[in-house]
Amino acid sequence: LLALVSRPQGLDAAALHAFADRLVRPEAEDAFRVVEDLLAQLLARLARVAAGAPAAASDDAAAIEELGRRAPAAQWAELREAIAASFARADVLNLDRRQTLISACFAIERAGA
Numbered sequence: 001l002l003a004l005v006s007r008p009q010g011l012d013a014a015a016l017h018a019f020a021d022r023l024v025r026p027e028a029e030d031a032f033r034v035v036e037d038l039l040a041q042l043l044a045r046l047a048r049v050a051a052g053a054p055a056a057a058s059d060d061a062a063a064i065e066e067l068g069r070r071a072p073a074a075q076w077a078e079l080r081e082a083i084a085a086s087f088a089r090a091d092v093l094n095l096d097r098r099q100t101l102i103s104a105c106f107a108i109e110r111a112g113a
Contacts, residue, residue, distance in 0.1 A: 001019075001035060001038050001039065001042065002042060002060050002063055002064070003063075004016055004019060004066075004068070004105060005024060005042075005105050005108045005109060005112075006063045006066065006067045006112075010109060011105060011106065016102060016105055017092070017102065019101075020098045020101045020102050021098065023035055023097075023098075024097050024098040024101075024103060025041070032097060032101075035101065036087050036101075039083060039104055039108075040080055040083070040084055041065075043076055043077075043079055043080035043083065043108070044077075044080060045064055045068070046064065046068040046071075046076040047068075047073045047074075047076035047077040047080065048068075049067075049069065050068045050069060050071060050072055050073035050076055051067055051073035051077075053090030055068070058071075058099075066074050067112050068074055069110055069112045070111070070112035070113070074113055076111065079107060079108065079111050083104045083107060083108075086100055086103065086104060087100055087104070
């Protein structure tokens with residue numbers, strides 16, 4: 001997920017669509033929910049980094065640091081809330097979850113542009 005949204009040259013649309021296609025299959029419900037949660041965690045980490053906190057030591061710390069510094073903390077926090085609301089709305093209204101996920105990734109890309 002981080003590799004998809006943190007590419008300096010922008011999102012790879014084909015890879016994003018393939019990723020989303022795998023997650024919206026009926027048998028992938030649990031995986032979709034995990035990715036939804038990972039998006040929220042990623043955005044929270046980006047907000048903390050943008051606010052000046054160091055990225056937690058991990059294999060992806062450098063990518064988190066670089067992406068987090070691309071936007072202010074408040075913007076990452078607001079995006080986290082907006083994306084969570086989008087996923088909730090998709091569930092309640094039975095909207096296209098594939099498009100919800102793709103839109104979330106493009107929103108992250110725009111925020112970090």
